[in-house]
Amino acid sequence: MSDLPEKMTRRQMLKRCAVAGAGLGLGLVGLGGEAFEDTNAAHAATLRMREAMFYDKLPGNKIQCKICPKQCVVGDGERGFCGNKENRGGTYYTLVYGAAACVGLDPIEKKPLFHFLPGSKALSVGTAGCNFDCKDCQNWQASQARPEQLPESSVYYWPPTTLAQLAVRYGAEVLAYTYTEPVVFYEYMLDGAVVGHKYGLRSVMISNGYINREPMLKVAAHLDAIKIDLKGFEDDFYRKYCVGSVKPVLETIKRVKALGKWLEIVYLVVPTVNDDVKQVTEACRWLVKAVGPDVPLHFSRFFPQYQLTHLPPTPFETLDRCRKIAREAGLHYVYIGNVEPWRGTENTYCPSCGKLVVGRSGYRVTEMHLNSGKCAYCGHKIAGS
Amino acid sequence: MSNDSSRREFLVTLGLAAWGLAGCGRNQQPVAGAQIRTPRAPSPTPDHARVVIARRPDVVAGDGSINVDLLGEMLDAAVTALAQQPKPVAAWQTYFGPDDRVAVKVNTLGGAMSSTHPQLAQLVCAGLQSAGVAESNIIVYDLLNEHLRAAGYEVKLTGPGVRCMGNDAVGYEDEVTVVRQVGTRFCRLVTNCTAIVNMPLLKDHDLAGVSIALKNHFGSISNPNKLHTNHCTPYIADLNCAPVLRSKQRLIICDALRVGYEGGPTFKPQYTVPYGAIIVSNDPVAVDVIGLEIIEQLRAKHGLQSLMALDRAPRYIAMAGDSERRVGCADRDKIELVEV
Numbered sequence A: 001m002s003d004l005p006e007k008m009t010r011r012q013m014l015k016r017c018a019v020a021g022a023g024l025g026l027g028l029v030g031l032g033g034e035a036f037e038d039t040n041a042a043h044a045a046t047l048r049m050r051e052a053m054f055y056d057k058l059p060g061n062k063i064q065c066k067i068c069p070k071q072c073v074v075g076d077g078e079r080g081f082c083g084n085k086e087n088r089g090g091t092y093y094t095l096v097y098g099a100a101a102c103v104g105l106d107p108i109e110k111k112p113l114f115h116f117l118p119g120s121k122a123l124s125v126g127t128a129g130c131n132f133d134c135k136d137c138q139n140w141q142a143s144q145a146r147p148e149q150l151p152e153s154s155v156y157y158w159p160p161t162t163l164a165q166l167a168v169r170y171g172a173e174v175l176a177y178t179y180t181e182p183v184v185f186y187e188y189m190l191d192g193a194v195v196g197h198k199y200g201l202r203s204v205m206i207s208n209g210y211i212n213r214e215p216m217l218k219v220a221a222h223l224d225a226i227k228i229d230l231k232g233f234e235d236d237f238y239r240k241y242c243v244g245s246v247k248p249v250l251e252t253i254k255r256v257k258a259l260g261k262w263l264e265i266v267y268l269v270v271p272t273v274n275d276d277v278k279q280v281t282e283a284c285r286w287l288v289k290a291v292g293p294d295v296p297l298h299f300s301r302f303f304p305q306y307q308l309t310h311l312p313p314t315p316f317e318t319l320d321r322c323r324k325i326a327r328e329a330g331l332h333y334v335y336i337g338n339v340e341p342w343r344g345t346e347n348t349y350c351p352s353c354g355k356l357v358v359g360r361s362g363y364r365v366t367e368m369h370l371n372s373g374k375c376a377y378c379g380h381k382i383a384g385s
Numbered sequence B: 001m002s003n004d005s006s007r008r009e010f011l012v013t014l015g016l017a018a019w020g021l022a023g024c025g026r027n028q029q030p031v032a033g034a035q036i037r038t039p040r041a042p043s044p045t046p047d048h049a050r051v052v053i054a055r056r057p058d059v060v061a062g063d064g065s066i067n068v069d070l071l072g073e074m075l076d077a078a079v080t081a082l083a084q085q086p087k088p089v090a091a092w093q094t095y096f097g098p099d100d101r102v103a104v105k106v107n108t109l110g111g112a113m114s115s116t117h118p119q120l121a122q123l124v125c126a127g128l129q130s131a132g133v134a135e136s137n138i139i140v141y142d143l144l145n146e147h148l149r150a151a152g153y154e155v156k157l158t159g160p161g162v163r164c165m166g167n168d169a170v171g172y173e174d175e176v177t178v179v180r181q182v183g184t185r186f187c188r189l190v191t192n193c194t195a196i197v198n199m200p201l202l203k204d205h206d207l208a209g210v211s212i213a214l215k216n217h218f219g220s221i222s223n224p225n226k227l228h229t230n231h232c233t234p235y236i237a238d239l240n241c242a243p244v245l246r247s248k249q250r251l252i253i254c255d256a257l258r259v260g261y262e263g264g265p266t267f268k269p270q271y272t273v274p275y276g277a278i279i280v281s282n283d284p285v286a287v288d289v290i291g292l293e294i295i296e297q298l299r300a301k302h303g304l305q306s307l308m309a310l311d312r313a314p315r316y317i318a319m320a321g322d323s324e325r326r327v328g329c330a331d332r333d334k335i336e337l338v339e340v
């Protein structure tokens, strides 16, 4: 949830979503795509409703959602914590199936995924809702909104087939479920990934990792790469700042690795909140032990947002200190994101000979010195997919 | 057309310019007219509260219909006793005046059988008008148009008379308000009115314990779904600390005509009884204390365990009255209960 590189107002965010959608929407005619701008709200709401997956029916028309560790018990007429699913008469519905509230045609590096199809384009979508309430959320205007709170003009009905067709039309190799939290638009992501493969598209999940085992296993079978936010390493931090807990996230990270899916990690460094040496060191050491030294780790710069507007942006020195800690812990590929491109913090260096093998600037690949995934200078295998 | 200009036109169409809403582009502050004013009546304190209960079992007929004349008499009697005025008009004038724009928060999640009765809301609007509030300056609201309609309200966005709308029609402030552990956006009706009448229902709530006056403002914010964790504690108490609510909420008129003492917040006929009461105060904490007492009595009468025994006690009520928050009076011994 840290894709936006700069502070954006709600207006800018919504405009960005709408502009991105409008730009791509030129190709909608004939593809079955539907911009809600031209439809009435009730029609739009019906199109977006699908029965949710992974929930149990309970007595008294209640349900228990089993998608994520929150395991919300939801009474008739009410919604779960994520706000985009509703219990109607004992049946649980997602209200955001195909409802792309944020869209973009991004370089894959922006997700960020640096070791997965470098230089490729990802048609990226996100819906309203999230199963966390991170006080530092950079995309809170959409992630913390209920679907009906977003302007209709900024929401596009792009069911999986439309999404795949648009990606092909615009030369994207990848579908990315991102911006907000794909765990809470699980049904859309799953179907998108399945349909995407039929069109020769890869699918990537850009997530907080707060998802239960069964749904993760099911969707992972159709995913090609996964980025997970490790937002801190202390449960107290997760409870206070995210309204979640760290253990399920760590379990998901290990699970993804065990499944052999390409994995990258982002750690958004928030001054005075999760930037202490102890927490960062423990996180890095855990990563080396749990998933190995080749997992790329991106330290991302925080900008004052949402409920933490009183904090300053993360000083570069803090991010640099985090990078040193990670390298000392043994991680081979450590990056700093959301900072000025000239600092060169996005480059990949060969862990063996130390030479620059992939140069990047502002999410663009500027130079590449790889032969079949190996360092062009010493032949060392550069981790990636 | 930009989002801002189309929204502005929409609000003008709704006739909300006088509420300061039409001039309110995204990221702009409400106009000066919407600023918080000195309350007409004393604010609630943790040290003392008066709660008036008017109960007439006959007000709800066997078929569930409401005797509106009798309900009107109950409302007059309760407001008069609360304000300690000789006549209803003088009582309403204690709290409201001609320069007010009043947002009336009803509770309509539970559908036709478990929502604030539209008849009671209508009587409250008449009371406001008797104090000189222009009918065009009264808006009845809840979270969604859809909920209001299902509860029997006529959604009325435009035209003369009292209007009625969901927050989905008018939207929320762009700015996030952080109050203690709550971060939220208030609906624009709340931020742009000068006074609030809180009209909750008296009912059980599976997560919160009970849903009465304090919980009712979950329908005044953008993200109620985020605040149900840990039995809504401390979130309900913290939300009610928001200056925009504390300074504008003048009256709480709780609908206890029918009470759901178990299985809430939605309607469960087997756990709902006609109770025939309204509970009136200027103190939301004290209303919750008295309301909880009634729910516990009904639970005991029907052989159910107390909320405390079930680990569903609404701890946020005491919290709202504690020395840090001071939203109102949570000490039963300091609540003067007047029956009329």
Ligand code: SF4
Binding pocket: A065, A066, A067, A068, A069, A070, A071, A072, A079, A080, A081, A082, A083, A085, A130, A131, A183, A184
């Ligand atoms: S996905 Fe949403 S409804 Fe389901 S458990 Fe998680 S937060 Fe609750």
